[in-house]
């Protein structure tokens with residue numbers, strides 16, 4: 001049995017001659033908050049819709065809860081909650097009444113409505129007409145609806161779109177608690193890394209339909225680090241590293257090492273010191289994850 005709750009194999013969607021999603025191998029473990037990142041038009045919504053059986057893949061396989069979506073569709077979808085694109089509501093009904101409409105359709109206990117309203121902090125506004133809700137309240141109502149059946153897997157497509165920083169923070173906080181409190185696995189898409197870097201345990205980055213990174217967010221941070229070393233003999237240090245297969249460049253009187261892990265830096269330091277060259281300073285250039293993400297997706301780079 002696979003350890004993944006969602007696993008795709010070469011998942012592909014083509015519209016005409018255009019590949020919206022190309023050979024995607026997504027791997028999402030149980031209990032993770034999986035941040036699915038990519039710029040606008042990268043293929044996030046298309047991918048999520050394929051996971052929900054709303055768009056038919058051109059090619060590839062989808063396994064959810066270790067079952068083939070093609071074969072066990074109804075059973076699988078029963079255990080997935082989702083918020084994909086702007087949800088539509090009955091504006092002339094209250095928040096509570098809107099949830100009641102959905103509750104009857106999916107046949108879950110009435111008390112779930114009060115519980116999910118509490119989770120998304122809408123209890124005090126449950127009797128207000130939805131047409132009087134703010135965008136943030138509507139988004140929270142959408143999340144409440146997706147939680148109604150306490151699904152094992154929750155799929156949220158850009159749930160913070162159009163929200164102000166306070167609204168984004170609120171949604172972030174509410175999503176963060178779902179795995180530990182309710183045992184859910186969450187896939188959340190965004191075009192802004194900063195929105196999910198504090199909550200995602202795992203990230204997948206998609207660009208032009210290709211998955212260009214999939215791992216722990218820490219790995220992303222480390223894989224793109226830049227370390228500068230100030231030494232007493234620059235040219236000789238450079239030569240020593242070069243002959244030991246450690247690639248560096250010389251910039252502004254420093255040796256610059258790209259994408260090195262801790263071990264490599266320690267090795268470089270040791271090599272230089274044992275050759276009687278002084279290492280005055282080793283510093284890591286602080287780049288935000290957003291910088292790294294933009295560099296990857298903006299310039300078409302690949303890890």
Ligand SMILES: Nc1ncnc2c1ncn2[C@@H]1O[C@H](COP(=O)(O)OP(=O)(O)OP(=O)(O)O)[C@@H](O)[C@H]1O
Pocket residue numbers: 015019020038039040041042043044045046047191
């Ligand atoms: N029904 C469709 N017919 C033709 N092309 C489509 C269709 N749906 C999506 N596409 C194309 O597929 C590509 C990926 O779109 P998708 O909506 O999946 O991207 P996204 O990453 O979700 O972007 P956004 O954040 O803007 O929604 C785009 O080039 C889009 O124009």
